[in-house]
Amino acid sequence: xxxxxxxxxxxxxxxxxxxxxxxxxxxxxxxxxxxxxxxxxxxxxxxxxxxxxxxxxxxxxxxxxxxxxxxxxxxxxxxxxxxxxxxxxx
Numbered sequence: 001x002x003x004x005x006x007x008x009x010x011x012x013x014x015x016x017x018x019x020x021x022x023x024x025x026x027x028x029x030x031x032x033x034x035x036x037x038x039x040x041x042x043x044x045x046x047x048x049x050x051x052x053x054x055x056x057x058x059x060x061x062x063x064x065x066x067x068x069x070x071x072x073x074x075x076x077x078x079x080x081x082x083x084x085x086x087x088x089x090x
Contacts, residue, residue, distance in 0.1 A: 001012075003050065 007013045020042075025034050064070045 003054070 020038060020046070025031065025038060060073070064073065
């Protein structure tokens with residue numbers, strides 16, 4: 001429920017929503033219907049993605065209780081983030 005509530009103040013969610021609406025929904029007849037379709041597509045794609053993310057976090061939680069494992073996971077995630085930056089930079 002907290003993750004759901006967070007989406008209303010999540011700047012990335014607002015940016016994506018505004019971009020999609022301004023790019024793919026031209027004004028005119030049938031605007032409300034097209035907006036509904038886009039919203040349903042967002043929900044159909046977003047919900048499974050969030051469920052996978054939440055399941056991954058729940059599965060990882062018991063391992064994170066061990067400080068050594070938590071440190072290794074943090075280092076791996078930091079390395080992956082740095083590699084992502086390098087990928088965009090190249």
